[in-house]
Amino acid sequence: MVVSSGFALPVVEFGEIERLGMWWMMRAKMKVKVEVVSGSDLVLADSWWRWSIKFCTAIDTITSTQPIHDSQTIVSSGATFKLGFFSPSVNSSNRYVGIWYNDISAKEVVWVANRDTPLFDSSGIVTISEDGNLVVLNEQKQIVWSSDVPNASVNSSAQLSDSGNLMLRDDSNGNIIWESFEHPFDSLLQGMKISTNKFTGKKTQLTSWKSPSVPSSGRYTFGVGYSTNIPELYAWNGSLPYWRSGPWNGQIFIGMTYTSSAYYRRCEVAEDKRGNVYMGYTYANKSSQLYYTTSCNGTLLARYREKGKETRETTWVVQNTECEAYGKCGPFGSCNAKGFPICTCLQGFDPKDMEEWSRGNWASGCTRSRQLQCERNNSGGEKGKQDGFLKLKTVKVPAFAALVFASEDNCKSLCFNNCSCIAYGYYSGIGCLQWSGQLIDIQEFSYGGADLYIRVAYSELGIVFSTKLVIAIAVLIGSVTIAICIYLFLRWMARPRGRKKKSGKLFKRGEVDADCSNESMLGNYHNQIKLEELPLFSFKTLAIATDDFDGANKLGQGGFGPVYKGKLPSGQDIAFKRLSRSFGQGQEEFMNEVVVISQLQHRNLVRLLGCCVEEAEKMLIYEYMLNKSLDAFLFDPIKQKLLDWRTRANIIEGIGRGLLYLHRDSRLRIIHRDLKASNILLDGDLNPKISDFGIAKIFGGNQDQANTKRVVGTYCYMAPEYAMKGRFSEKSDVFSFGVLLLEILSGRKNTSFYNDEHSLSLLGFAWKLWNEDRIAILIDPTISDPCFQVEILRYIHVGLLCVQDFAADRPTVNTALFMLGSEVAKLPTPMQPAFSETQGLSNVRSSQESQRKYSVNNVTITIIDGR
Helix, strand or coil, X not given: CEEECCEEECEEEHHHHHHHHHHHHHHCCCCCEEEEEECCXXXXXXXXXXXXXXXXXXXXXXXCCCCEECCCXXXXXXXCEEEEEECCCCCCCCEEEEEEECCCCCCCEEEECCCCXXXXXXXXXXXXXXXXXXXXXXXXXXXXXXXXXXXXXXXXXXXXXXXXXXEEEECCCCCEEEEHHHCCCCEECCCCCEEEECCCCXXXXXXXXXXXXXXXXXXXXXEEEEECCEEEEEEEECCEEEEEEEEECCCCECCCCCCCHHHHCCEEEEECCCCEEEEEECCCCCCEEEEEEECCCCCEEEEEEECCCCCCEEEEEECCCHHHCCCCCCCCEEECCCECCCXXXXXXXXXXXXXXXXXXXXXXXXXXXXXXXXXXHHCCCCCCCCCEEEEEEEEECCCCCEEECCCHHHHHHHHHCCCCEEEEEEECCXXXXXXXXXXXXEEECCCCCEEEEEEECHHHHHHHHHHHHHHHHHHHHHHHHHHHHHHHHHHHCXXXXXXXXXXXXXXXXXXXXXCCCCHHHHHHHHHHCCCCCCCECCHHHHHHHCCCCCHHHEEEECCCCEEEEEECCCCCXXXXXXXXXXXXXXXXXHHHHHHHHCCCCCCCECCEEEEEEECCEEEEEEECCCCCEHHHHHCCCCHHHHCCHHHHHHHHHHHHHHHHHHHHHCCCEEECCCCCHHHEEECCCCCEEECCCCCCEEECCCCCEEECCCCCCCHHHCCHHHHHHCEEEHHHHHHHHHHHHHHHHHCCCCCCCCCCCCCECHHHHHHHHHHCCCHHHHCCHHHCCCCCHHHHHHXXXXXXXXCECCHHHCCCHHHHHHHHHCCXXXXXXXXXXXXXXXXXXXXXXXXXXXXXXXXXXXXXXXXXXXX
């Protein structure tokens, strides 16, 4: 109690009087008299009542007499940041003391005091201890966290600044004796610096959360690395490098690609007299906020938000492609996120372990294929022509560079005269860099990066010259060949017109196939087709059915040839594929589909009605699907709304049942090899039917897998063992089924990320969300209903199990269908999918890969895709 003028007045916290009394009095326009009773107390009085208020020196400050409890917070003077207690998720009862942005409803926590020592109830207190340190106490008044400053001043206070820095100050002299900016969490704010001491190795760095809901110290750290007097940014997974930025040239880190120059120009790198190398950033736009944070999976993000807006954008990301991983391709390997495979050996080097390399395990790297002449000279061997240097453009230069004090002109000669120097480069703002030993962590960029010169044997320089000569000759021969083909094509154009007139316009509508069972129509194919099981159509009937192949009846065009819609004299609608006579391939696929699909009958397989083989014409006739193919609905912004969750679930299960029939229940055991959205047809009720068996393979009774040297199909649906080694099995189709399942659930193509070097594939995106416990974000908003979320998440889980890298880890179709339909089955945890990063098909450097045929879009290389 405080006694004033004879009244016994209650002591009220300043914040409480503002919330309960002051607001009411001001609204009522009462005249209030403020009387100072003591140094820290105020009296509010009018003619008939008074309140005494315990006055806090400032709302942004903590003192020994003004602590904050779990339900209380302090706010910085400009109301930008807030400090208080929080729980990281609604399912967590653990309490932490943290700092977060004040002006948005969702807590964006940028610093945590007791990250590794949480409180287990709401009884925590933040105060100044008797020895002057800032501490967090539990219910028993035990210290669970302390600023731990030796010889701290007993007269101290902690203040939260508008930059987000919590400062412990000696009130007797105003000196700052401890600050949160020197003890970073997972976020780098403006004014904060990360550093390393090049003498002691001591680091001030960011440390990720353990998981999205656990802020304790995670595996990944981010900070400044310093080797041979060149600062670089590093991310570490434990003690191992996980990512590297490349050297700092005074303006940028030359091993990074930047979406906007505005971001890297804010970076500042400096060194003090004690050997500390600092990195921070400045941001002049006061109307917006920018900070950098390390996610729990090791990715560094730039987070940007305009003040006053609730949402924040991720404007810049590093470590978001497989090539960003440190040393992905091993020593003397080069990584290109758009290449297939992503890893190749540098010119003059071959894989060190060819077997592991062929499996996609590139960590062993490469070894030099030809001995350098300087090495022969040193060993007393036979002398030959001198070594030379090959130029690699726009690359991340390797790690462990040595800074040599030499001019640009002398940089090459110094390296050339030193046999242990295997690469060099001269960079503005840095100078001459040279490398010896192994070249590790080279990455190829479309733009940015820097040039690197690597030492190779003289014979390798000849290979480069010969390659250029071969390319020039090939271009010349190709031009001549194209000219000849155009000439022959123009001559051939006259022939179809006469035949068209004869076999098309002279046919009368309704004319019956008098010779539809004539085996002579099949020519050399009659031994492969059972006529009693597969009806034959004449060319004349099909010409009439399509108004002489009128363009208005054309449904699409694919690798096989055009697809037409027609109507038979009986009134039945049909769709048929016509093998283009000018197309050099397709004969084998045509006969394969006739033989395979004529033996199959299932409600989820498209029905083959017959075929036509007449002179040079070859056609396959199917039942007509009113709604064409699944991709026409799934990837259309308007039509996809017609695919509600129950419809999509029915489509997924129908595809699975059709695939199970092919693998286990039909009289033939079929591996489809080209399962994709455009090969799933939809009838009038949107029931799915698998189509296009042109590259399907029949297995023997005891056969589990097979190999082929002719890899065909659609790349983004191919299992890794098939795409890389030509090995296919039931699990290859399971992989394609998993990709298709994720596309149906997300409404996005697996290749929708393809054109952006820094974007993941759908598989990689799903895997990233899974690891971050945010997999619900993957769900297509048109089906994102809380009532179905658990079921949809189970389907996503099964999809991730189907696309695992190793075939042995994937379930069979039968098992996948069981998991889809079982609400009680405990699903295994999926492992990382194959092709988690989008990989283009350029830069295929091995002769074996050059013989394979891939399609990177939704069209199979050998089979038509249009409907």
